[in-house]
Amino acid sequence: MTIPVLLSLAVSTAIGTLLSFALVPAPERRPAGILFRIAAGAVLGTGLTSCLCFLCLLAGMPRAVFVVEAAAVLALAALVFFVFRKNRLKNGPGEAEPAGRFKFRWALPALFCGALLASAASFVMATLREPHGKWDAWWIWNFHARFIYRSGEAWRGMFTEGLDWTHLDYPLLVPLSVVRSWQYAGGETLQAPVLLAGLFTFAAAGAVCAALALLRGRNQGFLGGLVLMGTPFFVVLGAAQFSDIPLALFFLLSFVFVFLHDRDAAGGNGLLVLAGLAAGLAAWTKNEGLLFFILFVLARLVLTAFSGGGKEAARQLLWIAAGAAPVLAVVAVFKVNLALSSHLFAGQTFQQVMPRLFDPHRYYEILKAYVLTGLSFTQGFADIRTGIHFNPGLVNVILLAAYLALIGVRIDGRDRLNLQAGAAVLVLMLAGYFAIHLVAPYELNYHLMTSLNRLYMQLWPSAVFLFFMAARTPEQALAGGAATPVKERLIREKHRKKGRRP
Amino acid sequence: MIVVKPDGKYARLRAGTALVLLLSLTFAACLTALYRGAKSLPEFPKTDPVTIHEARIEQIRGALPAGTAAVGYVTSIDNEKIFLYERTLRDVEFLAQYMLTQYTLAPVIVHNSPDHPLVVGNYITGAPDPALLAKNALVPLRDFGDGLILYRKDRKP
Numbered sequence A: 001m002t003i004p005v006l007l008s009l010a011v012s013t014a015i016g017t018l019l020s021f022a023l024v025p026a027p028e029r030r031p032a033g034i035l036f037r038i039a040a041g042a043v044l045g046t047g048l049t050s051c052l053c054f055l056c057l058l059a060g061m062p063r064a065v066f067v068v069e070a071a072a073v074l075a076l077a078a079l080v081f082f083v084f085r086k087n088r089l090k091n092g093p094g095e096a097e098p099a100g101r102f103k104f105r106w107a108l109p110a111l112f113c114g115a116l117l118a119s120a121a122s123f124v125m126a127t128l129r130e131p132h133g134k135w136d137a138w139w140i141w142n143f144h145a146r147f148i149y150r151s152g153e154a155w156r157g158m159f160t161e162g163l164d165w166t167h168l169d170y171p172l173l174v175p176l177s178v179v180r181s182w183q184y185a186g187g188e189t190l191q192a193p194v195l196l197a198g199l200f201t202f203a204a205a206g207a208v209c210a211a212l213a214l215l216r217g218r219n220q221g222f223l224g225g226l227v228l229m230g231t232p233f234f235v236v237l238g239a240a241q242f243s244d245i246p247l248a249l250f251f252l253l254s255f256v257f258v259f260l261h262d263r264d265a266a267g268g269n270g271l272l273v274l275a276g277l278a279a280g281l282a283a284w285t286k287n288e289g290l291l292f293f294i295l296f297v298l299a300r301l302v303l304t305a306f307s308g309g310g311k312e313a314a315r316q317l318l319w320i321a322a323g324a325a326p327v328l329a330v331v332a333v334f335k336v337n338l339a340l341s342s343h344l345f346a347g348q349t350f351q352q353v354m355p356r357l358f359d360p361h362r363y364y365e366i367l368k369a370y371v372l373t374g375l376s377f378t379q380g381f382a383d384i385r386t387g388i389h390f391n392p393g394l395v396n397v398i399l400l401a402a403y404l405a406l407i408g409v410r411i412d413g414r415d416r417l418n419l420q421a422g423a424a425v426l427v428l429m430l431a432g433y434f435a436i437h438l439v440a441p442y443e444l445n446y447h448l449m450t451s452l453n454r455l456y457m458q459l460w461p462s463a464v465f466l467f468f469m470a471a472r473t474p475e476q477a478l479a480g481g482a483a484t485p486v487k488e489r490l491i492r493e494k495h496r497k498k499g500r501r502p
Numbered sequence B: 001m002i003v004v005k006p007d008g009k010y011a012r013l014r015a016g017t018a019l020v021l022l023l024s025l026t027f028a029a030c031l032t033a034l035y036r037g038a039k040s041l042p043e044f045p046k047t048d049p050v051t052i053h054e055a056r057i058e059q060i061r062g063a064l065p066a067g068t069a070a071v072g073y074v075t076s077i078d079n080e081k082i083f084l085y086e087r088t089l090r091d092v093e094f095l096a097q098y099m100l101t102q103y104t105l106a107p108v109i110v111h112n113s114p115d116h117p118l119v120v121g122n123y124i125t126g127a128p129d130p131a132l133l134a135k136n137a138l139v140p141l142r143d144f145g146d147g148l149i150l151y152r153k154d155r156k157p
Helices: A002-023 A031-058 A062-086 A107-129 A135-158 A161-166 A173-185 A191-216 A218-229 A232-239 A244-263 A270-285 A288-308 A310-337 A350-357 A360-379 A397-407 A413-439 A444-470 A474-479 A486-497 B011-043 B049-063 B079-087 B093-105 B130-135
Strands: A409-411 B002-004 B070-074 B118-122 B138-145 B148-153
Touching: A002 A031, A002 A062, A002 A173, A002 A191, A002 A270, A031 A062, A031 A173, A031 A191, A031 A244, A031 A270, A031 A310, A062 A135, A062 A173, A107 A191, A107 A218, A107 A232, A107 B011, A135 A161, A135 A173, A135 A191, A135 B093, A173 A191, A173 A270, A191 A218, A191 A232, A191 A244, A191 A444, A218 A232, A218 A444, A218 A474, A218 B011, A232 A244, A232 A360, A232 A444, A232 B011, A244 A270, A244 A288, A244 A413, A244 A444, A270 A288, A270 A310, A288 A310, A288 A413, A350 A413, A360 A397, A360 A413, A360 A444, A397 A444, A397 B011, A409 A413, A409 A444, A413 A444, A474 B011, B049 B093, B049 B118, B049 B138, B049 B148, B070 B093, B070 B148, B079 B093, B093 B118, B118 B138
Parallel strands: B070 B118
Antiparallel strands: A409 B002, B118 B148, B138 B148
């Protein structure tokens, strides 16, 4: 069954990649550009084909998915052909900063390849140990896939009160991606969720690496990829077959597309459409994705309005909305017609929520857990026997802070807006998660222990990407830097005002 | 362009230190994860627990009449305590067993209640409590061994 499952992934990758070429018809010949196209294409394609699968199910034609996908591939291929004929040879999206001299050019690719092999082996071992994935995989995601696939035309039967404990408000991107792979295979196979989990995990590492290589140079790309793969929880969570890594990847892609858009006009509005699509697919992956979509659009809108005026902000909003609208329509149909109400809010009254809102001890407990987990989440799931405790491990935010202090910051003017927006979105996402923990009806310690590490990990690939967009590249740092540092300039001005030479 | 870089004559040394620190720790983390995974691999059973329980619970399916859409569920503790024990982190095994029963028997819905014509009994911590069975009017239909019993409800709920 391996080949049909791989075929299903190849078809979704083809759909995503062709769509990216149709929207951004810039031929990119650098390896990083090709890698980014494929990684982003695979992920966007998986999301889009899950939407198509959902529409086929709604139409009562689950088997029509093959015809619909074949038609999509042909239509997109034709579109790409015409688009390329019309727009011959424009520049690729974004240009990396000119690479300085770097003595050990071989070291970073060698370490990256070593880390990739080690991570792949860790992923395989984790999968061999738990081929059905961890707890949530067979409680929620793979269970939903199984129920829908086995029910055939009666798949709507899953959305019943008797199964509300399996979180029937959660969107269906991951379960339906598994279902369509099973449809290709002609039966259930564990290879489908496993390969899908592998695709998302290593596409995330590939996307971080390739995006940074495109925007900041290949060494920065390797560093970003290394940090992500050196995060033990990243591989563990990927192999667990949860939806958190797919969600993290859609967050990341949304950011990368707007960076690419602002770096180079050649990408045009197609990059904004892709950003909207990625943010929309985040909402189709998990409920947290809806919060992300709103914050991502708002941050973009506000900062663009300040820097480029209201008209430009409205124009960009329209392009982002164009990418997100089809997916959001699918999410709306799901939420209105099928999804049961969320456990977090169902049956909660104002009188129940108010005491939690005005309980200072609850704030303190949550804040403490956020700080401890923020320093420790990279190491793995919280152990329910020991609770949340300080366990920084080797790779964590402290390491990144120390790295930044030593190597310095260098931000391209074209990236400034996106870095501000990205940081704002990540901080507001954490604030949103905090608010949910505050009002949720669950036992607080249980809720924090079972969710907080994963919530941090959803933001981690984006945080790593934004971090290396701001940090100086190794070649810039080792060469001493070409531009005048802000700090030096400030000292010089201070001395000038005092009337003496620095 | 915004640039903030460490000043002084040791700037290159600092940059080098930063790189060595980052590269060595990230790479060491990858190798540590690999080593831990490889070390713990022989400790794990040949077949993972989910597959083992799946094979065990799958026997029930063959005994269910065709067209059965839903069954009930009982175990060694009261049904209300299955989720409570997990949420208070007292014992997660009861919920895990219930979830695995549902995961295996899908698309048959396994209700967390004994009030159904057919009820799956799943006992991992010993024999069923006769008092609980009497209270719920459950009559054994078939005992599959290994703590797995299919019951019939003796009267309508």
